[in-house]
Amino acid sequence: MLKKLLQFNWFTFLSVLALAAIGVVFIKSAGEARMATSLQDAWRLHAATALFGLILYFTLSFLDYRKILDLSSTPYYLIAMILLVAVLAFGDKVYGGKRWLWFFQPSEIAKLAVILMVAKVFGRSRSTNTFRDLLYGLGLLALPAFLILAEPDLGTALVLVPAILVMLLCARVCLRVLIPVLAACMLAAVAVLAAVHVAETTNNLQTKETIYRYLPLKEHQRARLRTFLNPEADPYGGGWNLRQAKISIGSGSLTGKGIGKGEQKFLGYLPPSVSMNDFIFCVLAEETGFVGASVVLSLFGVLLLSGLWTALRCPDDRGRLTVIGILTLVFVHVYVNIAMSIGLMPITGLPLPFISAGKTFLVILLAAFGIIQSVSLHREEES
Amino acid sequence: MKVSFWSILALAALFTLGLAELAMELHHVQVVDVAAFKADLAQQATRRMRKPGIRGRILDAKGGVLAESRARRDIVCDLSAFLKNGRLANTATAVDDAITHLAEALGFDRPASLTTDRITRHLRTQSAVPLCVWRDLDETALARFEERAASFPGFSVEAHAERIYPRGTFAAHLIGYTGRDRGAEDTDDIRMLAYELEMKGRAGLEAFYDDYLAGVAGAVRIPVDARGFKPRGAARDNIALGEMEERAAQDGLDLELTIDPDLQSVVEKQLDGVRGACVVLDPRNGAVLALASAPTFNPNDFVPFVSAKRYRELSEDPDHPLLNRATAGLYAPGSTFKPVTALAAFRAGINPQDEYECTGVYKLGDMRLHCWNRWGQGPMDLHHALEQSCNPYFARIGYLMGTNTLFRTAREFGFEAKTGIDYAPERSGSLVSPPFYPGLACQSAIGQGRLQVTPLQMAVECAALANGGKVFTPFLKKRAAELPPPEPMRTISCKPDEFEYVRNGMRAVVEGAKGTGKAIGGLKVSSAGKTGTAQLGGGEKDTWIIAFAPYENPTVAVAMIVERGDSGGKTVAPRVHAILASLFGEKEE
Numbered sequence: 001m002l003k004k005l006l007q008f009n010w011f012t013f014l015s016v017l018a019l020a021a022i023g024v025v026f027i028k029s030a031g032e033a034r035m036a037t038s039l040q041d042a043w044r045l046h047a048a049t050a051l052f053g054l055i056l057y058f059t060l061s062f063l064d065y066r067k068i069l070d071l072s073s074t075p076y077y078l079i080a081m082i083l084l085v086a087v088l089a090f091g092d093k094v095y096g097g098k099r100w101l102w103f104f105q106p107s108e109i110a111k112l113a114v115i116l117m118v119a120k121v122f123g124r125s126r127s128t129n130t131f132r133d134l135l136y137g138l139g140l141l142a143l144p145a146f147l148i149l150a151e152p153d154l155g156t157a158l159v160l161v162p163a164i165l166v167m168l169l170c171a172r173v174c175l176r177v178l179i180p181v182l183a184a185c186m187l188a189a190v191a192v193l194a195a196v197h198v199a200e201t202t203n204n205l206q207t208k209e210t211i212y213r214y215l216p217l218k219e220h221q222r223a224r225l226r227t228f229l230n231p232e233a234d235p236y237g238g239g240w241n242l243r244q245a246k247i248s249i250g251s252g253s254l255t256g257k258g259i260g261k262g263e264q265k266f267l268g269y270l271p272p273s274v275s276m277n278d279f280i281f282c283v284l285a286e287e288t289g290f291v292g293a294s295v296v297l298s299l300f301g302v303l304l305l306s307g308l309w310t311a312l313r314c315p316d317d318r319g320r321l322t323v324i325g326i327l328t329l330v331f332v333h334v335y336v337n338i339a340m341s342i343g344l345m346p347i348t349g350l351p352l353p354f355i356s357a358g359k360t361f362l363v364i365l366l367a368a369f370g371i372i373q374s375v376s377l378h379r380e381e382e383s
Numbered sequence: 384m385k386v387s388f389w390s391i392l393a394l395a396a397l398f399t400l401g402l403a404e405l406a407m408e409l410h411h412v413q414v415v416d417v418a419a420f421k422a423d424l425a426q427q428a429t430r431r432m433r434k435p436g437i438r439g440r441i442l443d444a445k446g447g448v449l450a451e452s453r454a455r456r457d458i459v460c461d462l463s464a465f466l467k468n469g470r471l472a473n474t475a476t477a478v479d480d481a482i483t484h485l486a487e488a489l490g491f492d493r494p495a496s497l498t499t500d501r502i503t504r505h506l507r508t509q510s511a512v513p514l515c516v517w518r519d520l521d522e523t524a525l526a527r528f529e530e531r532a533a534s535f536p537g538f539s540v541e542a543h544a545e546r547i548y549p550r551g552t553f554a555a556h557l558i559g560y561t562g563r564d565r566g567a568e569d570t571d572d573i574r575m576l577a578y579e580l581e582m583k584g585r586a587g588l589e590a591f592y593d594d595y596l597a598g599v600a601g602a603v604r605i606p607v608d609a610r611g612f613k614p615r616g617a618a619r620d621n622i623a624l625g626e627m628e629e630r631a632a633q634d635g636l637d638l639e640l641t642i643d644p645d646l647q648s649v650v651e652k653q654l655d656g657v658r659g660a661c662v663v664l665d666p667r668n669g670a671v672l673a674l675a676s677a678p679t680f681n682p683n684d685f686v687p688f689v690s691a692k693r694y695r696e697l698s699e700d701p702d703h704p705l706l707n708r709a710t711a712g713l714y715a716p717g718s719t720f721k722p723v724t725a726l727a728a729f730r731a732g733i734n735p736q737d738e739y740e741c742t743g744v745y746k747l748g749d750m751r752l753h754c755w756n757r758w759g760q761g762p763m764d765l766h767h768a769l770e771q772s773c774n775p776y777f778a779r780i781g782y783l784m785g786t787n788t789l790f791r792t793a794r795e796f797g798f799e800a801k802t803g804i805d806y807a808p809e810r811s812g813s814l815v816s817p818p819f820y821p822g823l824a825c826q827s828a829i830g831q832g833r834l835q836v837t838p839l840q841m842a843v844e845c846a847a848l849a850n851g852g853k854v855f856t857p858f859l860k861k862r863a864a865e866l867p868p869p870e871p872m873r874t875i876s877c878k879p880d881e882f883e884y885v886r887n888g889m890r891a892v893v894e895g896a897k898g899t900g901k902a903i904g905g906l907k908v909s910s911a912g913k914t915g916t917a918q919l920g921g922g923e924k925d926t927w928i929i930a931f932a933p934y935e936n937p938t939v940a941v942a943m944i945v946e947r948g949d950s951g952g953k954t955v956a957p958r959v960h961a962i963l964a965s966l967f968g969e970k971e972e
Binding site for chain 1 (some may be wrong): 408421
């Protein structure tokens with residue numbers, strides 16, 4: 001038992017707790033600016049969800065992660081895919097997208113499903129690294145990604161890509177193809193941005209039309225890229241959210257305005273509909289300043305690095321891949337969420353892990369970190 | 384193992400670098416550029432709101448109040464108290480219902496103009512400004528509201544300045560009136576929010592001295608939320624952003640006038656019931672002691688704004704009550720112009736002792752100029768021609784000197800030009816206009832022809848005759864005591880004995896045996912004057928008097944016109960007598 005306590009990764013556990021608590025505080029703060037009681041009380045729900053998630057966390061952490069992967073990853077993956085199809089068929093339409101099934105978001109469930117599935121497939125000791133394996137791995141990613149894209153939810157679909165690609169890279173799956181493919185993807189991303197830039201700055205209408213005919217972008221996606229490339233162009237239209245996010249963060253200054261005293265939040269300049277979710281970092285940064293933002297960044301740093309420490313100490317590929325997949329997913333969420341609110345990336349609807357209000361994602365995250373804890377606790381047992 | 388130590392290390396480096404980049408960028412936004420973002424916040428989350436200064440009073444020479452600002456109390460509605468989610472129309476409906484409920488509870492009529500459309504417009508354009516529901520409530524109504532105010536959150540009483548003219552029609556043309564208007568510093572770029580537009584002078588001294596009376600509006604920055612409403616509840620209590628005064632309001636100055644209230648009352652009484660005008664000047668400096676035009680109006684009708692119906696009534700009235708006849712009415716001066724002709728005659732080298740036989744008519748070609756006495760008045764010299772206002776005599780000297788000398792002298796008296804009084808509107812009138820014809824000089828010499836003058840110009844003429852040729856610019860705003868007495872605008876270049884001759888003739892008008900203006904006299908002091916009866920054709924006449932007193936050392940000069948009178952001597956002279964008697968007293972028999 002003492003050994004178990006020593007093997008327990010206290011750093012990930014405590015930083016998860018701290019981040020979830022911070023989430024409760026700032027969901028409460030964001031809710032104070034809202035009229036609806038349900039939104040004012042959203043922090044209670046977040047706390048309750050975190051408690052439920054912690055039960056899952058401990059349950060999973062005391063199970064052997066190898067058993068979890070072997071027994072549950074395939075059914076979990078299948079169920080997730082069925083839910084993704086179901087949400088397309090029966091989902092509630094919110095903000096022009098079908099993302100909700102009853103009370104949860106299947107796309108969040110699918111994130112962990114893909115990571116576990118890929119970890120299981122490529123973590124087997126006898127697995128090969130052929131081109132067919134790569135295609136299989138990419139297929140496991142592509143299926144949910146396209147289903148999520150159909151909701152449509154580009155952000156969630158895209159966030160899976162780096163997590164799975166990092167896993168495949170670490171598992172050295174057919175690197176001679178994977179690395180060129182990755183390079184090509186990066187080039188393509190740069191090319192799309194460049195094309196939008198050319199289209200938006202050119203005076204030639206025909207050029208603009210031609211470019212957009214061949215770019216598979218929807219109007220709102222174009223607008224977001226436009227805002228990203230030229231944030232000053234339309235401060236009251238497409239640039240509003242970014243401008244307000246930056247004013248919130250910037251006016252927070254070094255020490256902030258005090259918890260619960262954010263002016264941008266209270267006066268509704270920071271769009272109230274997203275202040276609890278995708279823009280909660282702005283509320284936090286406005287009220288606690290650079291100091292508070294740095295504390296949060298540091299907590300994420302502790303979480304990620306201590307998680308990687310667990311991966312390092314894990315003697316098998318399954319454990320390492322699982323941990324790496326989950327951590328990469330969290331890192332991408334954190335990076336994209338904060339970077340978009342200060343204009344380093346285009347606006348994308350990605351929540352800040354543990355802090356943004358969002359029941360499904362919080363439960364999935366706690367479950368995922370429960371599995372990481374399991375890797376930490378069970379790494380020395382023989383499979 | 385496939386997942387190597389190095390790939391985990393590489394990931395650790397990636398995570399660390401990514402978070403470090405975010406930290407550096409946040410440092411830039413929150414520490415380096417903080418001032419710019421704070422400024423952006425202050426700029427977008429506040430609105431500039433006007434705080435008007437209190438408009439100055441207008442006082443008569445004895446300190447009596449002619450115009451002032453009083454506190455008007457309104458029940459206003461703070462719209463943010465009824466803010467609803469979703470469409471603005473939802474909020475407008477909530478406000479509308481609340482007003483209806485309050486109206487029922489108080490037993491007031493719902494203001495008819497306050498439609499849902501109007502509420503919506505207010506919400507859209509100035510949601511941070513309270514909406515005025517009931518305007519200008521009396522004590523009873525306010526007390527009734529205060530009793531129930533607690534159960535109607537969102538409604539409150541606010542006081543605002545409103546113009547009031549305590550003496551009603553008294554000196555109405557002089558004072559003028561105010562309307563509501565945007566301030567001068569409001570441009571389309573910087574439009575300030577305002578509870579209501581400021582009072583701005585629209586006519587009379589209110590308009591002429593608007594800058595002096597108005598003061599300067601202050602500006603207050605008030606916080607507003609993203610929808611333009613004042614923050615309420617938790618938002619108001621928790622944010623640091625509050626009201627801040629950007630610029631203090633400056634109150635306007637009090638305008639003290641030269642108007643003698645007692646004299647003005649007498650003058651207005653003498654004009655009661657007729658169409659006409661009267662100006663009383665101090666011939667020693669040009670101060671306007673009284674100035675009135677009849678019929679008149681009540682400037683309180685224009686507060687807070689004049690109804691379209693009332694304005695149409697006033698502007699379409701055939702008697703033109705809004706016209707200030709004293710400064711902007713144009714009339715033929717008739718015989719009151721003859722003293723000018725007499726002085727011009729000296730310049731032309733005409734000997735005042737030369738006699739001319741008045742036969743009752745002066746003929747020039749086809750033109751016939753009749754004397755008021757159809758039978759002729761016999762032999763006349765200049766003195767008697769003035770005393771008895773003999774038309775043929777003056778027609779003849781007009782013929783002898785021609786228009787050049789006559790009009791040059793008239794221009795020295797200030798005719799055909801604005802007097803420069805601190806008042807608007809003022810008209811300059813004219814001495815002559817085409818076409819010219821041979822008898823023009825004769826007609827002009829007796830104050831007919833094409834002469835067009837204002838009663839104010841006649842008062843200036845009378846003052847110049849009284850003081851021996853000094854033409855003063857008339858003024859209404861009291862001069863500060865420490866200033867030197869005003870210098871005349873011009874001194875008429877006639878010899879003192881020539882002036883004395885004409886003045887003497889004018890005294891004979893009042894005091895001579897055959898004087899046409901004997902009704903002016905009978906005062907404790909000796910006075911002088913000139914009657915005038917301008918023929919308008921169709922038997923209609925405008926009747927005039929100019930007069931000054933005391934003769935030796937004049938302190939007042941009066942010009943008065945009554946439209947459609949019988950004659951200057953009969954119609955106007957008794958009125959001028961009453962005016963002078965109020966100052967100098969009746970002669971005791």
